[in-house]
Amino acid sequence: MLKIGVLALQGAVREHVAAIEASGAEAVAVKRIDELSDLDGLVIPGGESTAMRRLIDKYDFLEPLKKFAQNKPVFGTCAGLILMAKRIQGQDSAHLELIDMTVERNAFGRQVDSFEADLMIHGVGEDYTGVFIRAPFIVEVGPEVEILSKHNDRIVAAKQGHFLCAAFHPELTDDYRLHQYFVKMVQSAKEVVA
C-alpha cells in the first residue's frame, strides 16, 4: 500500500489524513524529519504559512523537505501552495521553491471574503466545490506548469511534474477526487522508480 505523509506542524492535518485514507492509501502525520524516510508522497496542509515556516526553520525541515521533493510527489493546499511557490508577491524570499509560479497571499481578502465556489478541474472533473479560506491565488506560472483550474480568471490549481497544488481546501469536503488524483500521481512516481 502507498504511504503518504501529511506535514503535521500545524493546520488541518486530520482532514487530509481522512481524505487520503478514503482514497485508498495509508496516511501518516509527519512531525519529525526521520518520519519522511519511508514515505511515497507528502501533503502540505492548509494552516498559517508563517507559523509553519517558523517551525520548519526551527527543526531544520527545509532542506530535508526539498530533498524529499526531488523525486517524491508533493501536494500543497492553501498555505501548502504558498510554501511550494518559487515566488511570493511582496516578499523577497520564498520557502520550498518547488513550483515555478508567483503567488499572492490572502489574495481574495480577509475572512469575511472567504467563499465557496464551483470549479472545473482539468483531469479531475466538474462540479467540484472549492472552499477558499483567506486563500492565495497563483498570479503567474512558468512554461513547465500546467494550469488545472481557474476561478474568475484567477489560477487556483496547478501541476508541475510530480507537484500538485490548490489554493482551496479539498480536505474540507467529502469529495475526494483531488486526493484520488494525487494518489495516482504517487502511484505512477513509485512505478517509475521501480
Next chain:
Amino acid sequence: MLKTGTERVKRGMAEMQKGGVIMDVVNAEQARIAEAAGAVAVMALERVPSDIRAAGGVARMADPTITEEVLNAVSIPVMAKARIGHIVEARVLEAMGVDYIDESEVLTPADEVFHLLKSDYTVPFVCGARDLGEASRRIAEGASMLRTKGEPGTGNIVEAVRHMRMIQGQIRKVVAMSEDELMTEAKNLGAPFEVLLQIKKAGKLPVVNFAAGGIATPADAALMMELGADGVFVGSGIFKSENPEKFARAIVEATTHYQDYKLIAELSKGLGTAMKGIDISTLAHGERMQERGW
C-alpha cells in the same frame, strides 16, 4: 455561484488554526512579535485579561484604533472581542474586517440573558464554554469555534483543565449512549438535541475546541493539548512574562510537540519568571469571569 459566510467557510477557518497558538496583543509591536514567534492568529485587545482584572470597572470592545493598528501590522488572522450579547460591537468588528470575533466573558456582558445569534453574521465567532451544555448552546447559535472559559487573567490552569475534562468526558458519555437516551441527556445538559445527535454520530464536536483561560507556561499549553484541545489561546501569559519573545516561541513549540517531553524541558529552561498568577479560591464569585454568560 459564489457563497460567502457559509458554515463550512466559517468553521474551516478555525480548522486551519489547529495545533496552533493564538496570542493576546494590545498593539502593533506585540502583534509583530507574536507573528514572528509563530502564532497562528492574534487577539487584538485594549488590555490583556490580567490588566482588565486589575483595572476593574466595565470592560468593552477595544478602541478601533488599536484593532486597526493590529490589522495593518500582521498578515496572520486578527481576532477581536465583543461583549456577550452586544450586537453593535460585533457588527462594528465585522465591518472593520476582523477575521474572527470572540463573544467573550473577559469583557463585561452587555446582555445577561441572550447571547448573539452568531449564525446571522458573515464573520465567524469563537465562544467560551465550561461544559457540553454551554458548548452545544453556542454551536446552535452559530459559533464556529469553541474554547474553554478557564479563568482568564489568573495564570492558573486549574479552571481550563476542569472545563476541558468536563467537556471531553461529557462527549464520551454522549457517544456511548443509545439514541433513545439522548433527549433526556439534552434536557439535563440544557443542550439542543440536534447538536448532541451530531456529536454522537461524528464522535466529536462539530467545531474546533481550543483551550483558554490560565495558560502561563509551555508545559501548561502542552497539558491542554494532551487533554484534547485542538490548540491554545494565551492571554496574559506571554506579554506579562519577563521575556515575551522567548516565551511566545516556547509556547508555540510546546503546542506542536506536546508529547515530546525532552523538548519541553529544553524550551522551558531559562525562560525567566512566568506571570505571578492567582489562586482561584481567593477570587470572590463576582470576580470569576467564567460565570458570565450561561
